[in-house]
Amino acid sequence: MTTFLRGEETPHPFTVHDLLAMDRISSPQVSPNGTQIVFAVRVTDLEENKGHTSLWLVNIDGTGLKRLTSHPANDWDPVWHPDGKTVYFLSTRSGSSQVWKISVEGGEAQQVTTLPLDVNHFLLSPDGKRLVLAMEVFVGTSPEETKKQLNEMENRKAKGRIYDRLFVRHWDTWMDGRRSHLFLLNSDGNGSPVDLMPGMDADCPSRPFGGREEFTFTPDSKGIVFTTKNVGSEEAWSTNFDLYHVTFENPEPRCLTQSNPAWDTMPVFSPDGKTLAYLAMSRPGYEADRFRVVLKAWPEGQSQVLTEAWDRSVKEMVWSKDGKKLFVTAEEIGQTALFAIDVKTGQVKRIWNKGTVQWPQVANNRIVFGLDHFCSPVELYSIRMDGKDFRAITQLNKEKLAKVKMGEPEQFSFPGWNDETVYGYIVKPVDFDPSQKYPVAFLIHGGPQGSFGNHFHYRWNPQVYAGRGYAVVMIDFHGSTGYGQAFTDAIQGDWGGKPLVDLQKGLEFVVKKYSWMDGNRVGALGASFGGYMINWIAGNWPDRFKCLVCHDGNLDEKMAYFDTDELWFPEWDHEGTPWTNPEGYEKHNPIRFADRWKTPMLVIHGAKDFRVAETQGLSTFTLLQRKGIPSKLLYFPDENHWVLKPHNSILWHDTVLDWLDQWLKEVN
Template sequence: MAVAAMLVASPAAARPFAPEDLIQLRRIGGSSVSPDGSQLVFTLSETDLAANARRNDLWLLDLESEGAVPVRWRPTPDANEDAPAFAADGSGIYYLSDSGGSTQVWRAPLGEGEAQQVTDVDADVAGFSIAPGGGRIALWFDEDVSCEATSCADTAPPNDAGSGRTYDEIFVRHWGSWENSTQSRLVTFELADGLASGEGVVVSRPLSGNVPSRPFGGGDQIAWHPTGASLFFTLRESGPAEPTSTDLDIYRAPADGTAPPELLTADNEALDSLPTPSPDGRYLAYVAMATPGYESDRQVLQLRDLITGESRALTQAWDRSIEAIGWSADMQSLWLVAKDGLETALFRYALTEGTLERMTGTERSVGAASPLPDGTVLATMASALAPSDIYRIGADGREIPITNVNGDLLGDLDMPTRTEFAFEGADGDIVSGQFFRPPGLAEGARAPVALFVHGGPQGSFSNDWSYRWNPALMAAQGYAVVTIDFHGSTGYGQAFTDSITNDWGGKPLRDLQIGLQHVLDRNPWMDGDRICALGASYGGYMMNWIEGNWPGRFDCLVNHAGIFDLRQFYYATEELWFPEHDFGGPYFDRESAYERWNAVSHVENWRTPMLVTVGERDFRIPYPQSLGAFTALQRRNIPSRLLVFPDENHWINKPLNSLQWHREVYDWIARWTAPDSPAQERQAGTGESP
């Protein structure tokens, strides 16, 4: 793409945002700032529709020259570059590349000179981190637990071997893959002239578990001590108790593997993570939860004195959950990222005073954040109306954009407008939401309505961008889109998040009912007689629950990967800590708690047309849940359609699959909300929705 296009929007005539636009948008990935703060390197992915995949390249930006634009840095045809990190002396950049046939760490100078392959292990490297001073490199990759070396080449099975898999304990599959006797291990090598040397050592031994944790753990769970002599990492022990445990612990290990890892958080049986050592190496900042077995508990900032071993909670009185940590260069402050209402914001915690200050506003949300030597912070930021770009956040809170990677793609699009609202929901609590008005809606015209219900259930449809469930994209098709952060949502205090426990179909449904009517009463341009509801995961469960417990209100429903039968779900899902927390224990001990909110028990009330979509590799909510809902719909002669992706998990990620999913969903909703639709004809004849 043209460099100038990344900063200057096209003046072409505006048109509505379309699914074809969504899948073509460029996405910012990992980044690194040079030691002197003068340069930024970041990953940018672009869609390759022919390959039905995304391609990653590295881009370099001069942070000291006003008006500088990013330039593509050392692109390699038919290869992907990712996860850049500046060398300790700033002379070059390390990065991941698959140009050699497998994914390995490479290094290239900023100036003239050839790129060199740094590592050559018998596995695809998932991530790496360079030690301060540049003397060692840490890698993490999947390896068979029986491999005694640093890494081992794959061996072919015997000629007479069958294809069957055998297991002697649970956690046989996770997210989108079956257990295959591998674990993600943490390995270090010495660096000689910038290249890995020697045999390396597995510093996570003799522990058994994944470093970082699966399926979503990353480099923020691994950190070098400033001396480079040791490193910290997070691990949850494997074994038969793993599916019911959220007990991630922080360990410290010598970088050369001369001693076993030291457990630093033995006293806490809940999660400990995000190890972040201070620049002088004296302290370790990290987050900790208090409730074992609860993945959505509040993450409280902790500070450990690495000399005395004493730890203390710094944000116990602050009712927000911390998602990321960074030290200021002068060690006077900690930069924190936490969801606060509808935004994920950047906060500054003053260590001496013990005070917190929100540094970012309400226009957008913060993703990754990197403090700079000059006291500013570089952060990726996005909103519900714009995908991520990189901003520089000043000491005064000013948010200055330094990239505009989709300027040429978004410049000719007519985006909807967004409005936040609040109302008194279930139990008299204040509940927040947002709605989107379609672009170009004529004065006096009315738009059909789409109610988005988020998953989690401890989640949010926040003021942030999504490539899977995008309210702005739906609104651009001519709909009024409403989202409601019902009881159980995050960003409003831990008690509000906890309130959904043992109440899946209670307060959340009441919030949706009250909130939808609140918005319709105050916005006559919304046509509440032409309305559909959509949701995924817990949101998909809510579609099944609405079918039986709010029948007749909607013209159609869209259910992606929703729970249909809580009994069968409990015995088939993988992370058992989730249902066991939300319903108070295993199904066989808490049958009445599960059955109280079981959607399958209300099929006799179902009447609303539903589109059911699912990924066949979804092991979080396995696809028989979706088949069950579709069977119920078909046997009750309710108009319904099933869309199955054999190559997707809980999320629909591949570009062409995403395009197909959006087209199916939009066609379904248009079919039932059009003025001449069967649903509207039935309403005209009976005064009721279908």
């Protein structure tokens, strides 16, 4: 492994190299008796230009930390056997992704599955006798038949593909007809896998980001409940995910949520098996609608919404051991907080609201969760169910963090559009001196239904800019999440309206409030919607910034509709299609104001970005060059909407920071 940290004792300003050096915890799983946690840790290997993941084990009180697996291959997604003595996990040790198992006492891991296809996700049944596996197959074929067909396609001299419906490509992948299906297999790996989604031209887990939270065993281990979008040719513009129940005796899925045309997902059974909790939206075609908690008496009872009166969108949930509460996470005013919901009354109590909480789980009388914030990557913590006795479990990055200097974050609020309260964060530059004047990096988040909250980000981390001597400003404009659904909805049909006003008023506010910010030396940066906003700013706020950075942003909103993959997104935000509502695409279209562009801009784009097609970035650079505006293009042939490979991340950060330095620090 490559060593990132320098040998000096004196802490140094935080850089991209420190960002990559952090150990990244994921997938914590509490043991059946509530005394241990198994989790995955990813470290960055610069020589291989990728991450390496292994499994670790720790006691709930933080003692006994040890590495459970140390193979050169990746090990991830651990699951406890009900006996608490064995951990099942995914590994590429055999050359493909298969299920393996290992004793928590140590020893050699044993391979469980030897299937012809990669196992992408899996769960172990409550009785420990069955596995449910996710594999990509051609509909109506077995894993063996799919493998044979893939080999034939690879050897075929004609490489053309014929499509008769969307998607043609999705996120960063060209579609070839395969679907992610769930299969049943004995937990010892013997026998032939049985397709639990026979004939369904649909995926579970969903692509590209779904995981095992989208399916679960029934409490009797005799079936599963899963979510999928089975809508035929409307897939590219529908958000109608439904829950299905299938029994192993009769693997014919039965829809449980037919009456809801919007999104239903994340099924979780109560400890007594009598109630199914799940998340549901109410408005079809809107991916940023509020996720409400729904309770269904199992198996044939009615569904009732539990959290209709609570104006927060639930992200994750887990039952208490007595089945009286649900512990959930939700974004709230720049944090992702932990809450307890009474399942009888729907009453909500906040348990923890500092930083970004994820993966809540119950361990006897405590809640275990991951927590990160502006000044630390994810570590594991626990807290009592009444919100008291907060304790750290892991401190994997303690020594690394001790060797770096970070900027101090501070939340602020101001009267934004229509004088409504808008929140944001600043991060002070490293080695802050209030008597000095500092240039400003003005970061604009994507989504647009997203947030620059109190989170340790691996692509847009404000500490990298603070370490370079910049004051960092981030504003959660109208359309952001965590401030109530009406605030999120406010951006519909108004991409260049309310958000721009919030950004303008927010920047003016912080420059006046913080006298050490140099309002004459400000650069604006953004990706995705943030990239769109950079292009919108170029024509509608052209005199404010010394330089701009546009990463994967649309230049032409009308053409972007035909370039992108998921059509429900522009159809909701622009209130129709380009032919049913052309004005919805034109009124806030950056290309309309190209004649006003004059600010130097760095353009960045990835060739595998099918959400914002590379032609948008190339068009932006062409416009800049043709108008004689100082500009550069950083193009990644091997990245998608995000920059993920370590050396590409270093190049990205070096290029962006050098661009800012050129226009905000050097005398021009």
